[in-house]
Amino acid sequence: MLLNVLDHPADMTFNLTESPWIRAGRQYSVRDLWTHTDNGTAVRNFTAHHVPGHGVVALLLKDAGDEPRGTQPPCARPEWCMDQNGTRIDNIGFGSGEDM
Incomplete structure (x- = not known):
């Protein structure tokens, strides 16, 4: 989950390599659990664009194979x-x- 603590919309970047639950050298498909949309594939980083002020983005990451x-x-x-x-x-x- 990404939480925008600002009073205005912001792009929020998540560095996958800093999470203990993400395997190094892998890429992940990204699904937004609240909008029910697929948001591409993340390699090392993912950016959620225009997260509303004080808004939250819930993401599901699924292993999509080795990094390119x-x-x-x-x-x-x-x-x-x-x-x-x-x-x-x-x-x-x-x-x-x-x-x-």
């Missing part, structure tokens, strides 16, 4: 970006287009 190939940088927050062997990815140089 070539999504760069490999992590939304480089300081949290680790390879499977525990090496920080920002220390290996990821600009070459190679798969991790």
Whole structure:
């Protein structure tokens, strides 16, 4: 759920990578539970546009598979970006287009 605490409408962005319930490296289909609409696919972030002042948006996120190939940088927050062997990815140089 996204809660707009402002007195005016606002765009609200949710960083999926900061949620302990969202798996890294995945994309998610987004459904608004109150308007019963599908709102596309979120990769790392989702923005709800024009949330009314003091309004709430209830979203259902469903796993929609792996992130698209070539999504760069490999992590939304480089300081949290680790390879499977525990090496920080920002220390290996990821600009070459190679798969991790």
